[in-house]
Amino acid sequence: MKKNRLLTALALFFCSAPSFANISNLTAAQCQAMIGKGVMSTKAPVQCDRLRNVTFKHYTFNGKTATxxxxxxxxxxxxxxxxxxxxxxxGFPIAQAKPIEYYAGNDVKSMDANNTSAFNYRPIAGKSSLSLHAYGAAIDINPLQNPFVEFTSWGTATFKPLKGHEYSNRMLQRLGKEDRKGFAEEVINIFAQNGFIYWGGYWDTPIDFQHFQTSRDMAYLMTAMPTKEASLFFNHYVDWVQSCQQNYGSKQMNKFKDYTSYLQTELKTTTSLNRLYKANPNAVMQAINKKAQVSQSRCFK
Structure with a gap:
């Protein structure tokens, strides 16, 4: 009897554990503001009805609580x-996090303000193809502490934001200096365990320390799907990532196979899942609903 009471108490405790974040739909006024500031367009791959606000509490670098x-x-x-x-x-600090319409969609101004942000209908820096920010599938965190670094052909590094050069040394602990906080390296596993396994700090050039994203194939597929199916797909993907980590550890995440590659293998196709879904959605959903077979060769390259 006492054991049952204890189990019930524990269940109630964990079920009632406080959440410091919540999700809401975009309002019509918010959507109009995004359009007016150039953050949203009718040409964007996702429209306001497919986007969500995630509002959360966070600590600032001076230890205060903010939203x-x-x-x-x-x-x-x-x-x-x-x-x-x-x-x-x-207790991971975040300088601030405002939707990028506060900066009229200007990524440089947002970075200069050390602003953590996500959706923005814009191309990849220096290119014509769309950034995954335009799909709502990428997050930039603490740009000052985690700068975007480009290299010229003769090896000169440029930093965005400019003051980000002060954080070119990526050591958190340095002899005779205070420990540094807010580095993306501290939270790679948290992002990976929730489906954002691609980190810009893994790249050769440019290096985008602030940037976490899903894969491009996933973004294409999820925006082709209705919300219910896209959510099911991403939930299964996260379960897959976590199963691989639990069975084989998280140290091999740089060799992780994309879940879309796994599904392509299951479907015996090299066609992108986005195209395949448009042609035969039932086949793709059947593969997604099938229990994933986790093994080292399936999880890692």
């Missing part, structure tokens, strides 16, 4: 909520 907000794709929103809930519980 932040990110706009992300509906399918990834619950996992973004979990990411920032965990960051708050771990």
């Amino acid at each position: 932040g907000k990110l706009v992300v794709l509906d399918a990834v929103a619950p996992h973004v909520e979990r990411i920032f809930d965990e960051l708050y519980q771990q």
Whole structure:
């Protein structure tokens, strides 16, 4: 009897554990503001009805509590909520987090303000193809502490924001100096466990320390799907990532196979899942609903 009471008490405790983040739909006024500021367009791959606000508590660098907000794709929103809930519980500092319409969609101004942000209908820096921010499937965190670094052909490095050069040394602990906080390296696993396994710090050039994203194939697929199916897909993907980590550890995440590659293998096709879904959605959903077979060769390259 006492054992049952204890189990019930524990269940109630964990079920009632406080959440420091929540999800909401975009309002019509917010959507209009995004359009007016150039953050949203009718040409964007996702429209306001497929985007969600994730509002969360966070600590600032001076130890105060603040409220932040990110706009992300509906399918990834619950996992973004979990990411920032965990960051708050771990005391990870975030300078600020405002939707990028506060900066009229200007990514440079947002970085200069050390603003953590997500959705923005814009191309990849220096290119014509769309950034995954335009799909609501990418997050930039603490740009000052985690700068975007480009290299010229003769090896000169340029930093965005400019003051980010002060954080070119990525050591958190340095002899005779205070420990540094807010580095993306501290939270790679939290993002990965929630589906954002791609980190810009892994890149050769440019290096984008602030940037976490899903894969491009996933973004294409999720925006082709209705919300319910996209959410199911991303939930299964996160389960897959976590199963691989639990069975084989998280140290091999740089060799992780994309879940879309796994599904292509299951479907015996090299066609992108986005195209295949448009041609035969039932086949793709059947593969997604099938219990994933986790093994080292399936998880890692």
